[in-house]
Amino acid sequence: MMNYSAGPPDTPAVHAAGLTVIRGPRTVLRGLDFTVPRGQITGLLGPSGCGKSTLMRSIVGTQAKVTGTLDVLGRPAGHPTLRTRIGYVTQAPSVYDDLTVRQNLDYFAAILAPGHAASERRRSDVTRVIEDVDLTSHADSLAGNLSGGQRSRVSLAVALLGAPELLVLDEPTVGLDPVLRRDLWNLFHDIATRRGATLLISSHVMDEAERCHRLLLMREGEILADDTPDALRNRTGSETVEDAFLHLVDEAVAAGRKKETTR
Amino acid sequence: MSTTTTTPPIPAAPTSPLNASRTLATAARVLRQLRHDPRSIALMILVPCVMLFLLRYVFDGSPQTFDNIGASLLGIFPLITMFLVTSIATLRERTSGTLERLLAMPLGKGDLIAGYALAFGTLAIVQSTLATALALWGLGLDVTGSPWLLLLVALLDALLGTALGLFVSAFASSEFQAVQFMPAVIFPQILLCGLFTPRDNMHPVLEAISDVLPMSYAVDGMNEVLKHTDMTATFVRDALIVAGCALLVLGLGAATLRRRTQ
Numbered sequence: 137m138m139n140y141s142a143g144p145p146d147t148p149a150v151h152a153a154g155l156t157v158i159r160g161p162r163t164v165l166r167g168l169d170f171t172v173p174r175g176q177i178t179g180l181l182g183p184s185g186c187g188k189s190t191l192m193r194s195i196v197g198t199q200a201k202v203t204g205t206l207d208v209l210g211r212p213a214g215h216p217t218l219r220t221r222i223g224y225v226t227q228a229p230s231v232y233d234d235l236t237v238r239q240n241l242d243y244f245a246a247i248l249a250p251g252h253a254a255s256e257r258r259r260s261d262v263t264r265v266i267e268d269v270d271l272t273s274h275a276d277s278l279a280g281n282l283s284g285g286q287r288s289r290v291s292l293a294v295a296l297l298g299a300p301e302l303l304v305l306d307e308p309t310v311g312l313d314p315v316l317r318r319d320l321w322n323l324f325h326d327i328a329t330r331r332g333a334t335l336l337i338s339s340h341v342m343d344e345a346e347r348c349h350r351l352l353l354m355r356e357g358e359i360l361a362d363d364t365p366d367a368l369r370n371r372t373g374s375e376t377v378e379d380a381f382l383h384l385v386d387e388a389v390a391a392g393r394k395k396e397t398t399r
Numbered sequence: 400m401s402t403t404t405t406t407p408p409i410p411a412a413p414t415s416p417l418n419a420s421r422t423l424a425t426a427a428r429v430l431r432q433l434r435h436d437p438r439s440i441a442l443m444i445l446v447p448c449v450m451l452f453l454l455r456y457v458f459d460g461s462p463q464t465f466d467n468i469g470a471s472l473l474g475i476f477p478l479i480t481m482f483l484v485t486s487i488a489t490l491r492e493r494t495s496g497t498l499e500r501l502l503a504m505p506l507g508k509g510d511l512i513a514g515y516a517l518a519f520g521t522l523a524i525v526q527s528t529l530a531t532a533l534a535l536w537g538l539g540l541d542v543t544g545s546p547w548l549l550l551l552v553a554l555l556d557a558l559l560g561t562a563l564g565l566f567v568s569a570f571a572s573s574e575f576q577a578v579q580f581m582p583a584v585i586f587p588q589i590l591l592c593g594l595f596t597p598r599d600n601m602h603p604v605l606e607a608i609s610d611v612l613p614m615s616y617a618v619d620g621m622n623e624v625l626k627h628t629d630m631t632a633t634f635v636r637d638a639l640i641v642a643g644c645a646l647l648v649l650g651l652g653a654a655t656l657r658r659r660t661q
Contacts, residue, residue, distance in 0.1 A: 159661055196503050200659040214659065219505040230496030234432045243428040247506050250420030278435065294500070 147210040149174045149302050149334035150195055154204035157190050164190045166357045167204065172336055172350075174301075177328050179348030180338040181381065187357045188338040189227055192304050195336070196224045209301055220248060223295030227306040229287040230294075233280030237271055237290050238262060240279055244294045265293040268323055270316070285312045292320075296327075303327065305337045309344065321347050342378035353381055360384045417509035425506075425514025429488065430521065443484065443522065447476035447530045455538040462539070469540045470625040471594045473531055473549055474617040477523045477557035479585055485519055485564030486577045493568065502658045512653050516561050523557030524550075544624035548634065552620040555641040559613055562648035569655030588614035593622075613644035 150172035157165040164187045172178045180188050193199035194206060197214025206213040209221055231240045245258040266275050269289040274282060279290055292308050305324075309317045321344070327333050328349075337348070345351055346365055353361040353368075361368055361384055365377050374380040433440055451469060458465040492498045501511065531549050534540040542549065567584060571577040591601070591609035598609050609615045620637035627634070 198499055198503050198659055200657070200661050202659075216505070219503060222503070224500065224503050226496045226499065228496055230500045232428070232432060232495070232497060234435045235428070239428075239431055243424060244500075244504070246424035247421055247501065247504050250418055250424060252420075 147207070148172060149209060150336070151207045152205060155191075155194065155206050156203045157187075157194055157199060158201045158203075159190065164357050165194070168359055170352060170359055170362050172334065172352075174334045175328060175332045176349040177324055177335045177337060177347070178350045178352060179345050180336060180352050180354065181340065181342065181345055181377075182354035182360075184340055186354045188340075188354060189306055191354070192224075192306050192336065192338060195302075196222055196304055198224075220298065221301045223297070223300035223303045225288075225292050225295045225303075225305045225308055227310075229279075229284075229291035231279045231287060231290045234278065236276050236278055237266065237282075237293075238275045240290060241265060241293060241297065245297050248298045261297055265296040268296055269293045270319065285316065288312070289316075289320075299331060299333070301333055303333060303335045303337075305335065307338055307340070309339065309341070317344075342376070342381060345377040351377065353384060355385055355388065358388075360388055416507045417513065418507060421506055421510040422513045422517065425510055426517035426521075429515060429518035432488075433518075433522070439484075440522075443480050444526050444529060447472075447480065447526060448533050450476070451530060451534050451538060462541070465538075466541045466625060467622070468594065469534050469538070470542065470549070470621045471592070471618045473527070473534060474552050474556045474621040475589060475592070475594070475614065476530060477527050477553050478560035478563075478614065478617065479581070480526065481519050481523055481557045481560030482564040482585060483578070483581060484522075485515060485561045486568045486571065486580060487564075487574060489515065489565050489568040490571055490574060490577045494573075498656070499660070502656065508653045508656045511656065512565060512649055515565065516558060516649065519561045520554065520558060523554060523561075527553035527557065542625050543628050544626075544630075548624045548630060549621065552617060552624070552638060552641070555638060555645065556614075556617045559617070559641055559645040559648070562645045562652060565652035566648050566655065569652070585614075588612045591615065592618040594618060613641055616640040616644075 148171045150170075152171075153169050155165055155168040156163065168191070180191065182188055190199060194202045195208055195213055197208075197218065202213070208215075208218055211218055232243075235243070241262040242258070245262055249258055249261075266272055269292055271286065271289055271293065274286060279287055282290065288308065288311065292305065295303060295305065303324075309320055312320065324335055324337065325347075328335055337344075339345070348365065350364055351361065351368060352359055360381070363371070368377060368380045369375070372380040372383040374383055451472065454469060454472065455465055458468070489498075492501075502508075527550055531546055531553065535542060535546055535549075563584060567580040568577060571580060591598070591605060591612055592614040593609070598606055598615060601609065616637040620634055620641065623631050623634040623637065
């Protein structure tokens with residue numbers, strides 16, 4: 137739909153080959169190969185500490201010591217032109233506690249689209265994203281006085297500013313009540329279908345996996361599976377994605393042991 | 400909330416090293432943050448005045464001493480205040496994740512640094528104006544030169560404080576550590592800047608060290624205004640050195656802002 141990409145639109149949103157990240161003495165991501173298609177919601181699932189956040193930081197371009205190929209929207213990750221095309225939400229809400237919700241958004245909007253000429257559009261954009269995350273009644277409250285779930289929604293609202301082609305959301309629904317979680321997932325689907333935006337959403341809650349178009353299952357810096365939820369369940373003969381994940385983990389552990397003994 | 404209105408997206412502007420609108424937006428944001436914290440503003444502005452007032456009556460019997468120390472302190476206060484405020488503020492920016500977010504956005508590093516310098520510089524103008532006015536007309540500080548020159552040096556000192564604070568915040572991982580940089584970076588300069596004894600009375604080694612510390616020139620500049628009616632060559636040299644140091648440290652501070660981190 138609204139495609140402002142400089143690269144050809146038929147390139148995938150994210151393409152990785154041999155992606156490796158080293159943090160200190162630890163190899164956090166080990167030679168990952170995967171593709172995230174455009175216009176869909178891809179879930180990034182796995183236990184905490186498996187490298188989800190590092191992978192997301194690599195895609196956004198804030199992670200150091202990344203080797204291998206990592207192309208995002210047709211450009212190498214971290215390319216300056218990508219900074220306006222990607223919306224990123226860190227795991228911990230990153231907003232100014234001593235500003236109100238609206239002041240926070242006003243500032244980040246001014247960074248994305250600076251100048252007096254854009255001020256009218258900035259205002260309507262800010263109002264729109266506050267509505268999107270259901271914080272209209274708290275727009276003039278200090279972010280520091282909000283609850284944890286509300287603050288993470290302010291952080292999410294910042295990422296929705298402008299019209300990012302790719303949204304990278306690190307556990308956006310953690311600590312939210314079921315109603316809000318459902319509403320946010322509806323919003324995510326709305327963004328994907330209406331705007332044709334790509335969403336990469338991490339979670340360690342497996343029931344959210346059912347709401348994604350595609351899944352990347354991660355464990356210990358490796359990708360165990362890259363498929364649709366249905367295909368995963370069918371392949372492993374499981375009832376739920378959670379069972380499928382456990383099945384794949386057991387398989388990987390068994391394969392690892394076999395490798396150890398034959399060595 | 401699940402209905403996304405289809406407002407046309409704002410065409411985002413690309414990253415540039417320094418963009419006036421982004422710099423101004425950043426400065427306005429920093430000041431807006433401060434406005435929600437009136438106690439900090441009151442402390443920043445009132446404490447130097449109270450200290451000057453105190454000093455005036457500590458040296459009640461020797462107004463000559465008050466003239467010397469008072470003028471030096473007008474240069475030192477803005478440096479200390481801005482150092483503390485900036486180091487804590489930028490440390491917060493680093494630890495809260497907002498710095499990572501901003502650097503993933505099309506914000507130039509220069510925008511961030513210039514924004515901070517502009518915001519705290521504005522505050523420094525208010526602080527220095529009040530302190531200088533109080534010293535000159537309230538406490539009878541006897542200055543031969545123009546009060547505007549005092550204000551100019553005070554401003555340059557504030558800029559230097561902002562630059563130093565920004566720079567050291569990169570080496571602090573908590574607010575505890577950031578505050579400890581105050582005695583580490585500022586106190587030696589206060590001891591060696593010529594406030595307590597003229598620098599040429601010091602041990603030659605210490606005098607040599609004081610020659611390379613920027614605060615020495617800040618205090619020297621203040622004393623030039625104290626003693627001479629005109630802008631002397633020494634004053635110009637002092638002012639340029641302080642300004643040069645501030646710019647150099649701001650540059651170093653910019654180098655500590657990394658878009659990619661571990």
